[in-house]
Amino acid sequence: MARAAKDGAGDxxxxxxxxxxxxxxxxxxxAYLFVCPENLATMSGAMKEFFDRSYYPVLGRIEGxxxxxxxxxxxxxxxxxxxxDRIAQGWRLKRVADPLIxxxxxxxxxxxLAAKTLGHPDATACCELGSALAEGMVLGIx
Numbered sequence: 094m095a096r097a098a099k100d101g102a103g104d105x106x107x108x109x110x111x112x113x114x115x116x117x118x119x120x121x122x123x124a125y126l127f128v129c130p131e132n133l134a135t136m137s138g139a140m141k142e143f144f145d146r147s148y149y150p151v152l153g154r155i156e157g158x159x160x161x162x163x164x165x166x167x168x169x170x171x172x173x174x175x176x177x178d179r180i181a182q183g184w185r186l187k188r189v190a191d192p193l194i195x196x197x198x199x200x201x202x203x204x205x206l207a208a209k210t211l212g213h214p215d216a217t218a219c220c221e222l223g224s225a226l227a228e229g230m231v232l233g234i235x
Contacts, residue, residue: 094163094195095128097216098223102126105227111143116150124159124230125186126223127177131164134172144180156185159235161226163193163219167205170194189235193222 099108109118111129119125129140162177164170174192181188195215199205211219229235 094165094193094211094215094219095126097211097219098126098128098163098226101220101223101225102227103224105231106223111137111139114143114147116147119147119151119155122158124189124226124235126161126163126226128163129165129173129177131166131168131170131173134168136164136173136176140173141176144177148180148183152184158186159189159226159230160186161188161190161193161222163222164195165209166194166196167199168196170196187235189229190222190225193218195219 095108099106106126107118107122127140129137132138135141160181162174164173166173170192171194174194178188195211195218197204197209199207199209226235
């Protein structure tokens, strides 16, 4: 999902894994697309750890910046979306697109652990989200 969004944004975006990203990356970016899986109705542990490491160092320094989310869900994706929205609210970020939730309907241990394949309509939606976020920044809409 993140790669498809990056493809849509092209050279106007950087793709960073949450394990490799931190406060300095947030400070350098003009907007954010937070992409993560939902695990047990919450954002992934790696994404939570990224927010834990980054929250206070950027607090008061990134207000008003645009953000969007893309969640890979096994059921509904709403829990991860709510968590990220609460963090974004604390940072005073501005949501500029409806949450994109791709439901992989993984409900068995085998399906949950299996590699996921992003279908064409979902890949297109991710690509369009990345493109819209980047274009909105270039045009000064966000």
